[in-house]
Amino acid sequence: MTSSQHPEGHPDDGPHSQEIRHSQIGALVPAHVARGTFSTGAVVLQGQYEFIVDFLLRMQQPQQVAARVILPPGVVAQFINALQDNLRKYERRFGPIHQPAIPPQEKPQDGQRQSAQDLYDQLKLPEDVMSGNYANAVMIGHTTTEFSFDFITTFFPRSAVAQRVFLAAPNARRLLESLTHSYQQFQDRIRQQNSSTPPVPPPSPNSGPVVPGTYDSGPQLPGTMPPGALPDEEPDESAG
Template identity: 50%
Template sequence: MSEDSNPENPSPEPTPDGSHLRARIPDHIAGGTFSSGAIVMTGPSEFVIDFLQTIGRPHRVACRVVLPHPVLPQFITALKTNIELYEKRFGPAPKPLTPPNDGRRPTPQEIYDDLKLPDEVLSGSYSNGVMIGHGANEFSLDFLTSFFPQSAVSARIYLAAGQVPRFLDSLENAAKQLQQRQQQQNIDPSPPFLPSQDDDSSPEDPTDTDNPPQDPPPEDPPAGSGGSGGIWV
């Protein structure tokens, strides 16, 4: 991942051997998509980022990007670096206005009930890398598919500079949610049975007919795959 001050021409992504990655930009991707909001969801093996357009009705999911878990920490680091470079050059980005609300945060299901999700967006665009650029007013995110023999841009997103810190917060929340889920799955809910010192049973007679053994309680089901890591609209 890399950064560049010109969102129209993000700098090539460095590769482990020190060379630079050049990605082909398909014609239907080159124009990019402006996003005014995003929903970040945590799946069992990937993160799903829905970039929204909430200007006018109906609100819609303009682009869906699918990132494998290992890519998100790199994305977060690169985005932080770009924010720092932006602030050194242009100063703090203006904070967007927050619309009034009744204090109740809508659930993801309520949000999607109010969103148009076109069929061509349902499966999303896969990405295993990101190139980031920024200008005075916006950031550009080029999501890449780095496959042999030619890397390509699978989605290009534009965000207003003031929205980027909120987007970063959502990404960090999603990464934290995944870490917590993995920690929960690593905990054994059924500790091994250890007989007490006063246990009268012996290896020759391990069964107590008066008190037959009971089945252990069922384990908790694994965490669901549709958790929401962060929402901003």
């Protein structure tokens, strides 16, 4: 449900915010976010502590990053599950999503996938987009032709939508494929790191009991277990 903060019969010509409520989540929608950003595809990158999702606009030259969203790993896993569920519901209601054919000149040749550096050399990354918008929750909706993504911060005293993005249905499926592949790489790297971590030596008899968690400086938050940076890693791209 979407509701305006201004009562009916008393319009306000100035900027205003909205509130959305769905599945026990209520979030403020600031005026500068409410109209949303249209995207024709996305690139998923892995940072040291987070995932970066760059939503692209390739309908003009130079092609550019229209929106950048920063997500912790735990939220990416929830995002994947929610998007899978939404795609299943979409196809039950509207039928299968048909992917458009990719022109031969745009298909990557075997063994010649674009590196992240090569890709971003061709993209315009505006300064006001460069730092991105952090989100720790995602709300997904769809119509007959598009999917909408509200990226939300659930901070005290109330939740707010940090970024709203629209994707055509075929590109929503490509986004799911890119997210799934990138998150699988992240999990593989974590497993590899855990298997190669040397065992912690037992405490000396005079050191006293070891209490779990006493070495922590604060609460453990999603994404604080660094997967380690891979500067040469290829990006996962879903583009229309």
